[in-house]
Amino acid sequence: MDKIICRLVVFLGCVLGLWGMLAMDCQAAPSHELETFHYKTHTIDGRKWLRIEIGMSRDKLDFEVAENPEKPYQLLILMKNTKRGDVKENIGLDRKIARYMTLKKTNKNDLQVMVAVDTSLEQHEYKVYTLEADKKSRKPYRLIIDIAADPPKPKEKPKQTDIPADEIIKEVRGRTIAIDAGHGGSDSGAIGPSFLKEKDVTLKIALEAARILRGNGARVVMTRYEDVDVYGPLATDKDELQARVDVARRDPSVEIFVSIHCNAFTNPEANGTGTYFHYHSGRDSMLAQHIQNEMVRATGLRDRGIHSARFYVLRHSRIPATLVETAFITNPNEERMLASASCQHAMALAICRGIGSYFRNISS
Structure with a gap:
């Protein structure tokens, strides 16, 4: 009898142990956890x-x-498979743009972030996106919430009447293109x-390229329209470059990314x-080659060819991307070219023609 009782105890212990293991698996910790908060x-x-950086x-x-349709001042971000960790549940914010933020579980695994702005979301431009970890600056992978004190600027309407006939590039009609004016701000x-x-040259060429593309029926997404940092003040190099990539990533209709720069050397x-x-x-090198061909044809400069490179904006773009080194700003003759409005226009037009040639090639 004692042996039977012992066997039953052992059996029940095994069953309960197995049940406990299954219960632990079912209640496994979410794969994401909030570690830091800063605004x-x-x-x-x-x-x-x-x-706001989380x-x-x-x-x-x-x-x-x-x-929130019932409370138009509330911005809601549902973070899947996430727990709050050591970050406070209720956090006061600047009280001028946004009043406070709350964190609460919506079910076993998901966490909802609610940010309450000062008036209504209609009165604020906002962006929500993630940034990769930056080991150099000791910053983890982050969820970013940017909220402006004012509404979005009205979108610039494409001008269809200011493009001369010799600049018609029909292949770009209906396409969406991201143009990055290299450097800027600080x-x-x-x-x-x-x-x-x-930074001044790249912006002028980028704006001219955008004008030509829009005049030919393309939609253009710019990383910057003015002399500003894309990420914002006090950004690391990685933050700034990732912000340029994110401009294109946030718009799923963007088909290619073109970054415009000037080359430099000690000699x-x-x-x-x-x-x-x-x-x-193959489309990355194809895009580069078509633009390079047009740049050489338009400027008469030495053809340095196309090259594979590990530039951040190229490595992290999820769409065909290229970086154009228009000319050497450290070369006195080429610096004079880069300062010329007519040369800036010729380079912008060459970039647009290269883009048109690329789209014609992939469509054929």
């Missing part, structure tokens, strides 16, 4: 912004963004012997135009 206000191009325990966060880029700044005799790509598919 700051800053000014970009005269506009005040509130930035540090995560790991990357690849799945989240959804919505506005980052001047390279500076020529006559003190011409790369002032270095010269020519070159284009770079990072191999994701």
Whole structure:
């Protein structure tokens, strides 16, 4: 009898142990956990912004963004498979752009972030996105919530009447293209012997390229329209470059990414135009080659060819991407070209023609 009782006890212990293990599996900790929280206000191009940064325990966060239809001042972000960790449940914010933020579980595994703005979300531009970890600056993978003190700027309408007939590029009609004017704001880029700044040249060429593309029926997404940092003040190099990539990532209709730069070297005799790509598919090098061909044809500069490179904006773009080194700003002759409005127009037009040639090639 004692043996039977012992066997029953052992059996029940095994069953209960197995049940406990299954219960633990069912209640396993979410794969994401909030580790840090920080917010700051800053000014970009005269506009005040509130930035909320939530540090995560790991990357690849799945989240959804919505506005509360019953309370139009509430921005809701549902973070899938996430727990709050040591971050407070209720957090006061700047009280001018946003009043407070609350964190609460919606079910066993999901966490809802609610940000209450001062008036209504209709009166604020906002962006919600993630940033990769930056080991150099000791920043983890982050969820970013940017909220402006004012509504979005009205979208610029494409001008269809200001493009001369010799600039018609029918292949770009209906396409969506991201144009990145290299450097900007606190980052001047390279500076020529006559003190011409790369950030000023790239912006002028980028704006001219956008004008030509829009005039031909394309939709253009710009990383910057003015002399500003894309990420904002006090950004690390990685934050700034990732912000440029994110401009294109946030718009699923963007088909290609073109970054515009000026080359530089310690030897002032270095010269020519070159284009770079990072191999994701054959389309990256194809885009680079078509733009390079048109740049050489339009400028008559030395053909430095196309090259594979590990530039951040190329490596992290999920669409065909290229970086154009228009000319050497450190070369006195090429610096004069880059300062010329007619040359800036010729380079912008060459980039647009290269884009058109690329789309014609992939459509054939």
